[in-house]
Amino acid sequence: MSIKTIAVLGAGLMGSGIAQVAAQNGFQVHLVDLTFELIEKGLHRARRSLQRLEKAGKIPAGSTETVLSRIQGFIDLEAAAEDADLVIEAVPENLELKKNIFRRLDVVCRPEVILATNTSELSITAIGAATQRPDKVIGMHWFNPPPVMRLIEIVIGRNTSPETVATIEDISQRLGKETVRVKDAQGFVTSRVLAAHMIECMRVLEEGVASIEDIDKAVKLGLNYPMGPFELADYVGLDTMLFVAENLTEAYGDRFRPPQVLRKLVEAGHLGVKSGKGFYDYTKN
Numbered sequence: 001m002s003i004k005t006i007a008v009l010g011a012g013l014m015g016s017g018i019a020q021v022a023a024q025n026g027f028q029v030h031l032v033d034l035t036f037e038l039i040e041k042g043l044h045r046a047r048r049s050l051q052r053l054e055k056a057g058k059i060p061a062g063s064t065e066t067v068l069s070r071i072q073g074f075i076d077l078e079a080a081a082e083d084a085d086l087v088i089e090a091v092p093e094n095l096e097l098k099k100n101i102f103r104r105l106d107v108v109c110r111p112e113v114i115l116a117t118n119t120s121e122l123s124i125t126a127i128g129a130a131t132q133r134p135d136k137v138i139g140m141h142w143f144n145p146p147p148v149m150r151l152i153e154i155v156i157g158r159n160t161s162p163e164t165v166a167t168i169e170d171i172s173q174r175l176g177k178e179t180v181r182v183k184d185a186q187g188f189v190t191s192r193v194l195a196a197h198m199i200e201c202m203r204v205l206e207e208g209v210a211s212i213e214d215i216d217k218a219v220k221l222g223l224n225y226p227m228g229p230f231e232l233a234d235y236v237g238l239d240t241m242l243f244v245a246e247n248l249t250e251a252y253g254d255r256f257r258p259p260q261v262l263r264k265l266v267e268a269g270h271l272g273v274k275s276g277k278g279f280y281d282y283t284k285n
């Protein structure tokens with residue numbers, strides 16, 4: 001099947017970036033969120049990113065508006081998905097929410113259409129089981145920021161077909177990304193490994209070994225990571241961090257238990273860069 005139109009569900013941090021990358025590579029995009037205001041916010045993020053790429057000579061001069069013109073906003077999921085050739089879901093990390101959305105997509109999308117999820121760690125098999133097409137449900141795990149990060153982790157559910165895997169590998173390549181194939185185990189490779197690193201950094205903080213700033217500095221300059229753990233947590237979003245840590249704890253036990261300080265920040269509405277405050281305060285600059 002020839003893929004021309006991609007529906008992207010959720011215009012947040014990831015959905016807006018995924019929509020941008022798809023549009024940059026010539027696809028028509030239907031971008032869905034709950035309100036037009038949220039879609040506008042996502043488009044604004046994409047415009048800023050495209051302007052950076054344009055300034056750096058990574059995309060042709062003057063192409064920002066052409067790319068954005070390929071993205072159409074929708075608040076009606078069914079209307080956005082009914083003529084899409086591929087769907088990529090990027091709504092919050094909640095299994096029941098995702099299953100409900102996949103049930104609705106299954107009713108409205110043509111039978112041959114692949115339904116991909118950008119979940120950070122949830123079961124692809126469980127999401128697939130909410131549909132009558134589990135062979136066409138797959139994990140397509142992008143990384144933040146999608147326009148810059150080079151990998152898509154392809155997660156193969158128990159009933160995902162080899163044809164679906166091959167199509168998503170091909171599309172990922174057309175989107176300029178490298179891929180790895182991963183079995184459907186909670187947290188896949190990347191989220192599980194990243195969580196172990198970040199949670200150990202939290203323990204170091206809780207034990208009073210060093211400050212947030214010095215742990216970040218140590219990890220960046222001493223270990224050559226691009227971001228320290230607290231900077232990265234704020235960048236990814238603390239709500240996502242908490243959902244992921246809770247689900248990994250359910251799967252693997254206490255070693256992934258979310259630290260209290262993370263829970264309290266989320267309860268206070270401090271979600272990191274996207275809300276203005278997290279481990280750091282972004283309202284001062």
Ligand SMILES: CCCCCCCCCCCCC[C@H](O)CC(=O)SCCNC(=O)CCNC(=O)[C@H](O)C(C)(C)COP(=O)(O)OP(=O)(O)OC[C@H]1O[C@@H](n2cnc3c(N)ncnc32)[C@H](O)[C@@H]1OP(=O)(O)O
Nearest residue numbers: 049052056120143144145147191195198226233241244245
């Ligand atoms: C502590 C809490 C405990 C919590 C426990 C629970 C843990 C749970 C863990 C799992 C979480 C889920 C994970 C998720 O599913 C998967 C992820 O996404 S993981 C995150 C992956 N991302 C990263 O690791 C990012 C690391 N950072 C970087 O790579 C870089 O910092 C950066 C973001 C690329 C920015 O680079 P910098 O050099 O820092 O800054 P610059 O501003 O100079 O940018 C460099 C270069 O990139 C261009 N650029 C940056 N951002 C964008 C953008 N959005 N769009 C376009 N271009 C961009 C910029 O223009 C520069 O280009 P150049 O000038 O070099 O041409």
Ligand SMILES: NC(=O)c1ccc[n+]([C@@H]2O[C@H](COP(=O)([O-])OP(=O)(O)OC[C@H]3O[C@@H](n4cnc5c(N)ncnc54)[C@H](O)[C@@H]3O)[C@@H](O)[C@H]2O)c1
Nearest residue numbers: 010011012013014015033090091092093119120142144236
């Ligand atoms: N943040 C990251 O770094 C990152 C990286 C990789 C994967 N992920 C995963 O991607 C998904 C989205 O994460 P995010 O960081 O973009 O979250 P986000 O909170 O920034 O965005 C989610 C968006 O989905 C919208 N939404 C909620 N319900 C919806 C519905 N029924 N229909 C359409 N839109 C709806 C919200 O309004 C919001 O704009 C999660 O599963 C997350 O685990 C996140």
